[in-house]
Amino acid sequence: MDNTLFPIDSATLTELKARLAVEAQERGLVDVAYRTIDTPVGPLLLAATEAGLVRVAYEKEDFSAVLDSLASKISPRILKAPRRLDPVAEEIDEYFSGTRLTFDVPLDFSMSSGFRQSVQRYLPHIKYGHTESYKEVAEHVGNPKASRAVGTACATNPLPVVVPCHRVLRSDGSLGGYIGGLEAKTTLLNLENAA
Template identity: 65%
Template sequence: MTDDLTTLHTDLAARADAAGLLDVAYRIVDSPIGALLLAATPTGLVRVAFEREGFDDVLDALAAKISPRILASSERLAIAATQLDDYFAGRRRHFDLPIDHTLSSGFRLDVQRHLPDIDYGHTMSYAQVAELVGNPKAVRAVGTACATNPHPVVVPCHRVLRADGGLGGYLGGAEAKRALLTLEGAA
């Protein structure tokens, strides 16, 4: 019975996607820092969420902000899942995925677009990122942009630290941030 339901669900998601009726596809993947929810629109990866955020809450927010036409669908997120697996296995140092920036705008988006400029295994301070984006006085705003990054791990806000070298905040929690930095050899 379970196999039949899985087959029916997979078929429904594929048909909805082919007909242009699937606005947000999602899947949950396991990782060394806990389960992650991946969500994508036809444009690209729109959200990576930590389990501590509450996956149902994240899906409700996506339904309100993007579209209520959301289904679990592994196919649209297969490449993202593979790249995350490779990253956590130490075989990938950067992500090559289309990103949907619908959930960010303004200065936050400017910061988030520059975060991939911080190389794997390296870190920058919030002040250095503010300088990088051309607004050296916007240190707190950089912190807010990192805290609201809808693509953690893939868009590496975990590489941004306090000026004193402290971790600062992280949506996935301090242990997840420390684990990512350790994985990359930056901690």
């Protein structure tokens, strides 16, 4: 018997990985599917559970660390399975091309809890092209004195871009912080012509 290893060309390897991803999903072996996409604000990692999109991460967050966090908080059964995230990638492409003003994909907020999750669930109500202050968001979620906690909820938003924490500014109109960096926040606000 010949034990020589035959190298597999990259096209065959890609096809085998795709088949593995499909079979794993069909058998219910994938709890978190992920993929990366290129955008005007840099590469983004997208991750989804059966419930919906659970994580959008900027490259500066370290994709490996993000996947480790998902493994510890959601499930270690994570697989690169781009097809499950095709609808999300399509909506994000439409957003960056200026043809989508709201996202319709289901969201999974299980990476947050309590007040932070309340804030993050409110953020999609800030319309495209508009901004609110941390204080205004605090008032909308029923805790007018929690401006600082709103800032923390925005800073820890697991779904940036899709859940628009970039639309929240300081009371004086300055940017405040942003998980993707101030350049990314500025790019998103300029894309939306936010005022």
